[in-house]
Amino acid sequence: MAPSGAGKSTLLHIAGLLEQPDHGEVYIDGRATATLPDSERTRLRRNLIGFVYQSHRLLPEFSAIENVMLPQMIRGLSRKECEKRASELLAYLGLRDRVRHRPAELSGGEQQRVAIARAVANAPRILLADEPTGNLDVHTADHVFQSLATLVRASGLATVIATHNMELAARMDRRVTLREGRVVELE
Numbered sequence: 001m002a003p004s005g006a007g008k009s010t011l012l013h014i015a016g017l018l019e020q021p022d023h024g025e026v027y028i029d030g031r032a033t034a035t036l037p038d039s040e041r042t043r044l045r046r047n048l049i050g051f052v053y054q055s056h057r058l059l060p061e062f063s064a065i066e067n068v069m070l071p072q073m074i075r076g077l078s079r080k081e082c083e084k085r086a087s088e089l090l091a092y093l094g095l096r097d098r099v100r101h102r103p104a105e106l107s108g109g110e111q112q113r114v115a116i117a118r119a120v121a122n123a124p125r126i127l128l129a130d131e132p133t134g135n136l137d138v139h140t141a142d143h144v145f146q147s148l149a150t151l152v153r154a155s156g157l158a159t160v161i162a163t164h165n166m167e168l169a170a171r172m173d174r175r176v177t178l179r180e181g182r183v184v185e186l187e
Contacts, residue, residue, distance in 0.1 A: 001162075001169040001186065002178040008162035011178065012128045015160065016049050017041045028126075046075055050119035050157075052148075054131035056111040058103040064090060064114045065099040072121050082121075089117040093147050109140035113147055120151065127152065127159040133168060145171070 002008050013019040015026060017033055026033045028044055036044075058067045068086035073079065090099050093113040103111050112132065119127060132148060133141035145168060152159045161172065169175050175186040 001175055003164055006178045009130050012130050012162050016051060016128045017045050047122060048125050050124035050127040052115050052119045052129040052132045054134040056115040058111055058114055060103050063100050063102055064095060067114055068117045068121050071118060075122050085121060089121060093117055108136050109144050112144045116148055125158060127157050129161040131163055132161065
């Protein structure tokens with residue numbers, strides 16, 4: 001938790017191997033990642049890390065189920081496997097009747113739940129969420145956060161959520177902030 005401009009997004013990008021740190025190292029499974037070739041960093045992102053952004057970033061020409069199937073297909077799973085897992089995830093997040101709708105036909109909360117399903121479709125071990133409810137009204141944000149929290153707890157997924165929303169942060173298991181480029185524990 002930190003105010004806008006404090007470096008929350010940058011920290012998530014570094015943790016997610018999208019950016020290189022200026023100093024220090026990111027370890028995944030006890031393995032240093034800074035000197036890995038791009039292909040290996042990409043493989044780690046694809047297989048171990050899920051991302052949810054403030055803006056859902058769904059592909060508008062694809063339906064909800066296709067958006068969730070896509071990362072699985074890139075990973076090399078069969079279309080049948082992808083469709084089954086995507087259907088299960090979307091149903092779990094309360095979108096069983098919306099799987100064939102394109103993003104423009106979905107509400108903001110529905111779009112964000114599709115983005116969450118997409119982020120966990122490859123069963124990552126880490127989920128990084130950057131202001132996942134930032135573009136939503138209070139009621140919808142609460143519903144989306146509850147969906148995310150339920151999914152995270154049911155799967156045992158390690159999750160880092162960046163936010164400046166005090167109410168959302170108060171519901172987290174652990175809270176930290178950024179002060180002068182350092183991660184500091186909050187009481």
